[in-house]
Amino acid sequence: MSSTLKKLIGALLGTKLRNETASGPGQASTYITDVTATVPMTTVTATIPVDESEYTSYMLSSLWEGMDIATAKVTTTAIPTPLSKAELIEPSNMPEFHSELKLPEDFIWGWAATAPQSEGAVDADNRGPSIWDTACHAVDGFLEGNETLDIANNHYYLFKQDILGLEALGIPYYSLTISWSRVFxxxxxxxxxxxxxxxxxxxDYMVAHNVTPIVTLYHWDLPQALQNWYGGFLDERIIEDFAEYARVVFKALAPNVKIWITMNEPxxxxxxxxxxxxxxxxxxxxIFNLTSPYERLYRCGHNALLAHATAVNIFRTEIEPEFGEGMISFANSWDFTPPLTGSKNDRLASLRQLDFTAGWFGHPIYLGDYPKTMKETLGDLLPELSDEQIALVNQSADFYAWDSYTGYPVRAIPYDEEEGGFDECISNMSHSSWPTCVEEVMTVPGGWLVGSSSDPGTSNWLHNTPDLFRQGVVWSWKQFKPKAYFIPEFGFSVWRESRMSVAHARYDSERVSYLSDYLHQMLKLVNVDKVNLVGAIGWTMLDNIEWREGSAVRFGFQYVEPESLKRRFKKSAFFFRNFFAHHINKSESD
Known part of the structure; x- marks a missing residue:
């Protein structure tokens, strides 16, 4: 056990709280009372404050104890400087646009970034740690190269410069996320x-500089305290806590924010x-003695679904009447997985995979309950939705949002002498391929890759598959029948980009190729398939910390210099801007 981990253990479990004067205004630390909390099928003992008067500055500092937090060179909100003409010069040999297909005049397009991956300043201004902050510091090698989220892009202090960059290039929308543990x-x-x-x-700064916000409430950065006290999304208490967090953020930002995502990729x-x-x-x-991985998986999903729906209900009943109508949904994460062959088992495998991925949240929200396939396979591992919960969840999304990066074929698992084949797997939860019982295939007949490969850190799942992207949108549009369709994220990590010189990294033609392929499919989705596609947001505004892969994997439209953190546009940034400049249907008055 590392020395850092040893220091963290006591603090994170609340065992080191003691009576002493806190540094907070007029507050004193008190012992936190041990409360026995009951969750379905499990009784746990968690250290939970009796009331909020027991939240003290000492208690907050104890959560950070043992973490050696790095700080950036800039630790106050930076005064931005206008971009020079040189920074806005396009590279040579930019693609030309020949298609006359158009997107609607009000099509939503722009870039995205997240709080945990870009903000840095993790302990600034009384923010509490998230589970990612803690794991980065406590677990050796948790992120590639032992990186942390401490500084990232320092977007917390450089946000004005980043917004000026969006305005200068003409990017009209910026999709950002809120750090739950900054607010609570x-x-x-x-x-x-x-x-x-x-x-x-x-x-406010975005609006003043002609950049329209899209806000996501939760992008994986769970407050560490909630994981300590009751297991986070493993416990139904997360529903009320998330709902109150959503209510506070809604009321604060709703005057200027009309497009909302409750959760990213549950x-x-x-x-x-x-x-x-x-x-x-x-x-x-x-994890409070929940030893079954699948019980944890589907309990989390169930509570996330109800937390999302509860937040949407607050938005519709409390926020919209006061601040006017908006749009709200959650962001799906699944890959379109057609059958490798036309065989019966491959077709069943494809449907099964889509039920367990797209259907897990899509069915309850758009069709009324979990997919029959999941209910029959998982049994008691999948919590049951009550009639009241079904009513709450049903239609709790104003549009369908799919983070659509890639796709690949699937087939029924091959027969194995010890475990059997597809049919045996479905009914045997001890089978190594249960519960989906499918095999993902990255090569297709002829020995070809399913599409151009991305960086090695993502190549196990990310390939350039524009045809499958279009098929996936059409399939889910017909399957779930939403009123509108939105792409909150799509993007590509260039092979070994982090090892390139600055000049080579900025001339990211492979990313341009991916973006071009997907964007041209969007033209067909709107004009040929008649999908009500209302917008698409590119991932990501800046090269950032790509979760477990750290900064070794790059998706950004802007290169970030390692020491100065200066941003520099890549070829893909200009291509993205130019595509929409050409293909957005302009009104006669423009």
Missing amino acids: PFGNGSVNQEGLQHYIDVI QIFCNDYMTWPEHVPDEIFP
């Missing part, structure tokens, strides 16, 4: 006004509840 350092209790004001300032962050316990100690990622 412990995930619940009292609001941290400094943290909330930061986001008010960011939104399919992925719930999968972390399956995999993290394998390498993150229970002392810092407690």
